[in-house]
Amino acid sequence: MNAYNVLIIGSGPAGLFAAMQLEHLGMERIAIVDRRPYPAGGLLNDGKLNFDYRVGIDLDELKIDPDSAQRLMEKVRQSFTRFPECKQVTFVDDDEKIRELGNIAEEHGARFIAPEQWHWGTDNGKSAVDYLRSHLKKTDFLLGTAVTSLAKLDDDTCLVSCSHQRKKVRYTAKAVLAAPGRSGAYWFRDVASKMNIRHNFGPIDVGIRVELNRKFYDAVTDVVYDPKFIFHTTRHGDRVRTFCTNPGGRVRSENYYNFKLINGDALSGRKTGNTNFALINTVSLTEPFSDTTEFGHMIAKQFFLLGGGRPIVQRVGDFREGRRSSRSTFNSATRHFGLCKATYRATPGDITLGLPARIIDNLWESLKTLDKIVPGILHPSTLLYAPEIKFFDTHFITDENLETNVGGIFVAGDGTGKSRGIVGAAISGIIAARGIAKKSS
Ligand SMILES: Cc1cc2nc3c(=O)[nH]c(=O)nc-3n(C[C@H](O)[C@H](O)[C@H](O)COP(=O)(O)OP(=O)(O)OC[C@H]3O[C@@H](n4cnc5c(N)ncnc54)[C@H](O)[C@@H]3O)c2cc1C
Known part of the structure; x- marks a missing residue:
């Protein structure tokens, strides 16, 4: 049975950015496990990026203020916008037309928000993932592997049971970061209930x-x-x-x-x-x-x-x-x-x-x-x-590091109510990774 320091469930933006941050902070023995054979999650879809803390982020849920959100967003922005196919599609600097649209919306009782936006398109999704993945030098990818259950072996160790090619495989980890996305939200909610991880239902x-x-x-x-x-x-x-x-x-x-x-x-x-x-x-x-x-x-x-x-x-x-x-x-x-x-x-x-x-x-x-x-x-x-x-509706009760009430189990991304989109998911992954590193130092 392989022993990891950190095992991340889900290779979407939350999982990948968490791994990048963990490596950056000098952590070793990190693994990302995903039930799909190619590590991407929702990154293969379209890739519209909104760089505005009013979009796709819930500051209360992440326990951060607008300034911290903007700083984290800048970090994510630098990673994505260096990908050559990622093109800026909305420029917000003092644009007369944006102001005009805002005024017309207001006249009709609606609000209009125009964030800075970038886009790479579904046809560039694979290259976007390969580009992000090229930043990861030390992380193991356990692909085509579905996590079936989690359990605490003792205060410092989690047991992660998986299924790979119809065979059962097990890993241990000092910390688990659950970032299963919307498609894995229902599954993780069941796991959380069994482990008494506190959660409730949001809108x-x-x-x-x-x-x-x-x-x-x-x-x-x-x-x-x-x-x-x-x-x-x-x-x-x-x-x-x-x-x-x-x-x-x-x-x-x-x-x-x-x-x-x-x-x-x-x-x-x-x-x-x-x-x-x-x-x-x-x-x-x-x-x-x-x-x-x-x-x-x-x-x-x-x-x-x-x-x-x-x-x-x-x-x-x-x-x-x-x-x-x-x-x-x-x-x-x-x-x-x-x-x-x-x-x-x-x-x-x-x-x-x-x-x-x-x-x-x-x-x-x-x-x-x-x-x-x-x-x-x-x-x-x-x-x-x-x-x-x-489905961003199951909310996990976490501290400022996105750690749940069960020590060593952290959450991030859309499936756990921490984000609504690629940029927000990446930010939540970074926050959780910093929390994990802090705890292990
Ligand atoms: C068609 C479409 C278009 C979209 N367009 C945009 C867009 O333009 N801009 C934007 O910001 N957002 C967009 N989104 C939403 C975006 O994809 C998500 O917000 C984002 O991917 C969430 O990231 P995540 O890391 O939380 O989860 P995901 O990216 O969903 O990753 C979760 C991963 O966990 C894995 N997983 C789940 N359960 C298990 C398990 N039990 N064991 C192992 N692995 C598991 C899944 O296979 C998946 O790979 C779009 C979504 C769709 C479907």
Whole structure:
């Protein structure tokens, strides 16, 4: 049985940046274990980077102030922006057009945020990962290896049980950093419950992905590649925001064991005639049911059932008339549907069958506001795909080093509620790595 000082679960940005920081601090015997054969996590997806502490980071969760966040972000920025394919796509310095967009949004009761943004595109994902990995000289990669359980052997040692090519393998580590991402969140939550690692349920983001002919949104995305509009709805007083915009991009699915979610990305080399973005509603649950993960799973499974195993898509023209979209009229020229050719094959149907009324109200109200800010986005051809759900909802109670109440078990990244995106995940990995190094010195 191999003995490590630090074993990191997950090779996404949280895991890779943690390993880089640990090596930088002189730590030895580090391993990253990932169930996939190639170490990347979500780095293979699109690679839009937001360098603004108001986006993708929860300062309270990380127990840092805006200045520390900005310093950590600068460190991450230097690593990523030295990768030659990573290109700056939004310049924020004193831009008149950004101010103008902010003013128009404010006139309609919405908030507009324009962070500094960089992008490498899904087609450069592998090179981005290889570039980051080339910084790691001493870390062992245990790939194609799924961690199945964790246990404390004694105060200073964790036992990590894994499955590799159907065989059981075990490792020991003085510290374990769990960074399993959204795909491993449900699994880690079970592990945490068994080990009495304290956690609770935070809000969940549930909504749709909007795909439209790019000519309607270019005026905005030419200025800010991934514009963030935030709405507070009048009917329910809820928060809805735009997220993950892909000009010239394509809609994609995110595949889970028993459902599919909608997502989107863009290539750097080949553009489509469409733009897509997520429109998501933040949902908090209290009594008597606060398990937001279960709530999200129920919605996702309902769509899986209704869509015959695929997400559902509805034209705005059909949505307005209260009828489902169907294959026979999906590209109807008389209804002006030809203006936006779907880039993903979802099942034409009715998104109102699978989303709660409160969420539909909030999304539609926000879309109507956005249509006033950016006229044309509610053209009949515009596509509404569902479900788009962001599972950042299980929150682990940690100290300023991201160590849990079980000594030696640290957490980072999206799957443990510490980030919402690549940059935030990387920052949380660095904080945890510093905590681990401090503890072992
Ligand atoms: C289509 C798509 C597009 C996206 N575009 C962007 C974008 O443009 N910009 C942005 O900031 N974010 C984007 N994201 C989100 C981004 O990918 C995540 O925020 C980020 O990857 C989170 O990093 P992480 O390190 O927490 O987890 P991940 O990157 O998800 O890494 C977790 C890793 O843990 C591994 N793992 C899980 N459980 C186990 C286990 N039991 N044993 C071993 N290994 C395990 C997984 O295989 C995975 O490799 C996108 C996501 C998707 C799906």
